[in-house]
Each structure stands twice: as C-alpha cells, then as structure tokens.
Amino acid sequence: METQIQRDDRQQKPTFQYSLENKLFFENAPTDWLSNLARIKGLQTNCDLQLIETHIRQNLQNPNYAALELGFGYGRAIRWLREQNPIKRIYGVDHCARFFSLLKQDLKNDPSVTLINCSATKFKVNEPLDLILWMWAGFFELDEGDKQIAMTHISANLIKGGQFVIEFPDEIIGHEKIEECKNGKIRVNTDFGNLNVFKGTASGIVDIAKAAELQLAMELSYLTLTAIPRRILIFEKH
Numbered sequence: 001m002e003t004q005i006q007r008d009d010r011q012q013k014p015t016f017q018y019s020l021e022n023k024l025f026f027e028n029a030p031t032d033w034l035s036n037l038a039r040i041k042g043l044q045t046n047c048d049l050q051l052i053e054t055h056i057r058q059n060l061q062n063p064n065y066a067a068l069e070l071g072f073g074y075g076r077a078i079r080w081l082r083e084q085n086p087i088k089r090i091y092g093v094d095h096c097a098r099f100f101s102l103l104k105q106d107l108k109n110d111p112s113v114t115l116i117n118c119s120a121t122k123f124k125v126n127e128p129l130d131l132i133l134w135m136w137a138g139f140f141e142l143d144e145g146d147k148q149i150a151m152t153h154i155s156a157n158l159i160k161g162g163q164f165v166i167e168f169p170d171e172i173i174g175h176e177k178i179e180e181c182k183n184g185k186i187r188v189n190t191d192f193g194n195l196n197v198f199k200g201t202a203s204g205i206v207d208i209a210k211a212a213e214l215q216l217a218m219e220l221s222y223l224t225l226t227a228i229p230r231r232i233l234i235f236e237k238h
C-alpha cells in the first residue's frame with residue numbers, strides 16, 4: 001500500500017500538468033480541426049473500424065451488448081458503433097467538455113448512448129462491458145504511469161471474453177509542427193495550444209495490458225487512406 005501511495009505521489013505533478021495542457025488543447029481547437037485532421041490522417045472513412053469489424057462481429061451481434069469508446073472526440077467511432085447491429089448500450093468518455101456538449105446535443109434523441117465527461121483514468125460505468133475501443137492514438141495521450149493506471153481501471157469493467165481494442169500510428173506524422181522531446185515524448189505545437197504525446201510501442205502496450213490481465217488476441221498493421229502506417233491491437237480478457 002505504501003509503495004502504491006509513493007508511486008502515485010511521484011506521478012501527480014507531471015501527470016496533472018500534461019493532462020491539463022492536453023485537455024485545454026482540445027477545448028481550444030477550432031471546431032472542425034479534429035475532423036479535418038481525420039482527413040489528413042486518412043481515417044475519415046473509418047478504415048480502422050472497418051478493419052476490426054470482422055474480429056468484433058460476434059460481440060457486435062449480441063443483443064445484450066454494451067460497448068465503450070474512450071476519447072470520443074467528434075464522435076467518429078460512436079457513430080460507427082451505432083450503425084452496427086443491435087447494441088444495447090454505448091458509453092463514451094472524453095475529458096474535453098466542448099466535445100462532450102457537441103456530441104451530447106447531436107445524439108440527444110438516442111437513449112442507447114451515454115456520454116461521460118471525465119478522464120479515462122477516473123470515469124465509472126456501472127455495467128459489464130463486451131467491447132472497449134481506444135482508437136486514433138488516444139492511448140498515447142497518457143504518460144507511461146497513466147497508461148497502466150487507465151488500462152487496469154478500464155479493463156476491470158470488461159466481461160470474460162470481452163475485447164479491448166487499441167489503435168495507434170507507427171509514426172506520428174501529418175502535423176505541421178512536431179517537436180521531438182526525450183523518451184518518446186512528442187509535442188504537437190499549434191497556434192491554439194500544445195498537445196503532449198507519449199509514443200509507445202506494440203510490445204510496450206502488450207506488457208501494460210498483461211499487467212491488467214489482458215491477453216493479445218490479434219495484431220493488425222495497416223495503411224490509412226493517406227498511406228500512414230498504423231497498428232491495431234485486440235486484447236481479450238480470460
């Protein structure tokens with residue numbers, strides 16, 4: 001217990017600073033900035049989601065299905081999930097209050113969607129989940145300590161046989177100003193703020209997942225429409 005408290009204390013300050021800066025970055029981004037970036041990254045047609053569809057289909061067709069998307073942004077993956085076969089419940093978590101208000105207004109007539117404006121390390125969902133999606137490098141917006149805290153916290157909601165999908169780029173490209181810092185940290189600099197990205201590797205993510213009692217079921221490498229090399233890891237809980 002003591003070790004746990006000490007470790008959390010050490011992480012408190014830097015974690016708070018970078019996550020506040022990242023949250024402010026999205027709060028201050030021009031309205032269409034993220035959807036335009038999806039075009040630059042080649043993700044606007046949902047090629048990543050189409051790629052995993054066959055691997056998650058069995059769960060998607062279960063009528064008692066509950067899914068969660070982390071960092072829903074402008075709602076790309078949540079909209080895609082709604083278009084799939086009968087889904088009992090879809091949860092979305094994002095710490096950006098602006099994205100939360102915009103999507104909540106957009107989906108206000110859909111009782112199957114519950115949006116939560118909270119950090120991925122802290123939210124609560126009182127329902128067992130069949131599927132968790134963390135697409136478009138959202139996992140890289142957490143530093144190494146928070147990655148483990150978040151994955152352990154989130155996977156506790158997953159049923160046995162449930163799937164946890166993480167998508168990320170092999171290289172961070174497609175931004176105008178990228179500053180490489182130490183230990184895989186990258187800063188995306190714009191005139192409305194800076195985004196801190198903590199680049200990881202597939203094997204590093206597999207280790208974090210193992211510590212959260214998740215096993216790698218599938219690794220997919222693919223190119224987006226704009227030829228950016230990206231990767232998808234599908235984990236399962238046993």
Ligand SMILES: C[S@@+](CC[C@H](N)C(=O)[O-])C[C@H]1O[C@@H](n2cnc3c(N)ncnc32)[C@H](O)[C@@H]1O
Pocket residue numbers: 019022023026070071072073074075076077093094095096099118119120121134135136137138141142
């Ligand atoms: C690049 S966007 C991805 C949007 C969406 N997942 C997609 O695939 O289209 C990353 C999103 O994650 C959110 N985010 C980043 N860190 C977060 C955290 N610690 N907790 C909750 N949301 C977070 C950001 O606010 C942003 O909306």
